[in-house]
Amino acid sequence: MIKQKIKIKREINKHSGDESSKFVNFSDPVLETINLNVLYGKALAVKDVNIQVPKNKVVSLIGPSGCGKSTLIRCFNRMNDTIRIAQVKGQVLYNKKDVSDMDPAEVRYRIGMVFQKPNPFPKSIYENVAFGPKVNGIKENLDEIVETSLKKADLWKEVKDRLKENAYGLSGGQQQRLCIARTLAVNPEVILMDEPCSALDPISTDRIEELIKDLAISVTIVIVTHNMQQAVRVSDYAACMMAGEERIGELIEYGEVDQIFGNPKDKRTEEYVTGRIG
Amino acid sequence: MANYHGRKSLDLGLLEIETKINALDLRILEVFENTFTSFYEKDLEKSKKVIENDYLINQASLEIENNSIDVIRRETPLASDMRKLTSYMFVSQELERIGDYLSGICKINLKIGKEPFITKFEKIPKMEAIAKNMLKDSIKLFSNIPDEEKAIIAARKIFSQDDEIDYLNYQVQNDLIKRMSRNSKLVEQGTYIIWVAHNLERISDRANNIAERTIYVITGDSGAIVPYELEE
Numbered sequence: 001m002i003k004q005k006i007k008i009k010r011e012i013n014k015h016s017g018d019e020s021s022k023f024v025n026f027s028d029p030v031l032e033t034i035n036l037n038v039l040y041g042k043a044l045a046v047k048d049v050n051i052q053v054p055k056n057k058v059v060s061l062i063g064p065s066g067c068g069k070s071t072l073i074r075c076f077n078r079m080n081d082t083i084r085i086a087q088v089k090g091q092v093l094y095n096k097k098d099v100s101d102m103d104p105a106e107v108r109y110r111i112g113m114v115f116q117k118p119n120p121f122p123k124s125i126y127e128n129v130a131f132g133p134k135v136n137g138i139k140e141n142l143d144e145i146v147e148t149s150l151k152k153a154d155l156w157k158e159v160k161d162r163l164k165e166n167a168y169g170l171s172g173g174q175q176q177r178l179c180i181a182r183t184l185a186v187n188p189e190v191i192l193m194d195e196p197c198s199a200l201d202p203i204s205t206d207r208i209e210e211l212i213k214d215l216a217i218s219v220t221i222v223i224v225t226h227n228m229q230q231a232v233r234v235s236d237y238a239a240c241m242m243a244g245e246e247r248i249g250e251l252i253e254y255g256e257v258d259q260i261f262g263n264p265k266d267k268r269t270e271e272y273v274t275g276r277i278g
Numbered sequence: 279m280a281n282y283h284g285r286k287s288l289d290l291g292l293l294e295i296e297t298k299i300n301a302l303d304l305r306i307l308e309v310f311e312n313t314f315t316s317f318y319e320k321d322l323e324k325s326k327k328v329i330e331n332d333y334l335i336n337q338a339s340l341e342i343e344n345n346s347i348d349v350i351r352r353e354t355p356l357a358s359d360m361r362k363l364t365s366y367m368f369v370s371q372e373l374e375r376i377g378d379y380l381s382g383i384c385k386i387n388l389k390i391g392k393e394p395f396i397t398k399f400e401k402i403p404k405m406e407a408i409a410k411n412m413l414k415d416s417i418k419l420f421s422n423i424p425d426e427e428k429a430i431i432a433a434r435k436i437f438s439q440d441d442e443i444d445y446l447n448y449q450v451q452n453d454l455i456k457r458m459s460r461n462s463k464l465v466e467q468g469t470y471i472i473w474v475a476h477n478l479e480r481i482s483d484r485a486n487n488i489a490e491r492t493i494y495v496i497t498g499d500s501g502a503i504v505p506y507e508l509e510e
Binding site for chain 2: 064243244261264272274275278
């Protein structure tokens with residue numbers, strides 16, 4: 001007769017209590033923080049963050065409001081330099097180079113940023129995209145750069161006949177894609193996105209999400225989002241941050257997106273992704 | 279600072295479905311009892327009632343499925359909430375199938391009717407006891423999910439009974455086929471009794487599935503428990 005035996009593959013409590021398994025590591029990250037601490041005045045906002053961002057992947061930063069996601073993402077391209085009371089301690093490495101040793105302008109065109117609210121310049125659509133290359137001294141092939149950037153941002157077909165018009169005439173979703181095109185025009189290796197869809201309608205959100213997936217073939221993307229389903233849809237990895245009673249943000253778990261949203265190892269991550277804390 | 283606020287609407291939705299599963303569990307165990315008392319005692323009226331009332335199990339199962347889909351649609355659950363909801367649908371279907379197997383045994387009872395049994399029933403009551411235990415234990419495990427360690431111990435206990443019921447089923451088939459080949463008058467009832475044994479074996483498989491699903495709810499790993507080693 002045929003007897004069917006059953007075994008249980010899983011070792012009991014394989015993950016519980018194992019802190020190291022809560023944080024994924026990469027051998028050749030494009031971005032990395034080492035013991036990163038950020039203070040606003042005397043108040044510690046982000047504590048001891050160690051995170052590695054792999055090349056050409058999408059990493060989402062999730063966590064309740066005030067847990068330090070935006071503070072962390074702004075460290076990657078030295079945007080916190082613009083806040084007078086902000087102090088960044090520890091290291092932020094871009095391709096193994098400490099960003100604090102690099103020219104801030106260079107850091108920001110290598111590591112571009114897209115914000116929550118679309119913020120085009122009060123200029124023509126063309127000038128918005130050409131602005132970065134011009135500042136970097138590029139005078140030739142501007143038309144080609146503008147066209148390629150707008151195509152990459154999935155905006156070309158909609159604006160090719162109105163490039164001289166003011167960017168403010170575009171819809172919110174189009175303005176956000178214009179901001180992405182503007183970032184792409186200087187050929188960044190990384191794009192940071194701080195809640196890029198929170199001010200957009202569902203259709204515009206869908207287009208940005210498709211764009212993120214397409215761009216990730218050649219660009220690394222770090223995205224802050226409060227939309228769990230969006231994080232699941234667009235990211236390869238997710239990092240969960242949390243602030244305790246003292247309002248100090250910490251990275252509590254970092255792993256593949258399916259694991260973070262499907263079977264998180266840290267109870268706080270589970271409570272956050274299931275919507276029980278926020 | 280993170281604040282705990284819970285998810286009242288989602289938690290209420292989960293609780294409502296759990297209550298319905300518990301009610302379905304109780305109904306199935308009651309139908310199990312009624313099926314076998316009616317079978318051994320040749321209480322054909324009781325068997326008819328089980329068959330007639332099978333639609334209530336189907337309805338309850340469908341309701342659990344619809345409620346689960348509704349909560350998924352409304353609450354967009356993630357992680358363990360999502361696993362629970364998909365498992366509610368899965369387990370309600372398993373219970374519905376168990377209801378069908380029991381109803382099938384009652385239909386066999388009606389077919390045999392008042393004709394005396396051709397067997398003394400030694401192995402089938404053993405199979406019945408094992409299947410009932412497996413079912414009770416798996417229902418209990420799924421309704422009151424303990425921590426991973428305890429759940430795996432409980433699941434192992436359920437799986438460990440599976441070989442025995444398989445072996446008893448094989449013996450029932452073997453004995454009756456031998457007797458039927460010697461005496462063709464036994465063929466009709468003998469075949470019916472083989473079906474009773476087969477249905478009990480299938481019920482134990484469904485109980486296994488419920489225990490497996492419980493482990494999935496806890497671990498999130500559908501491959502955490504796998505069948506292995508098919509041996510002669």
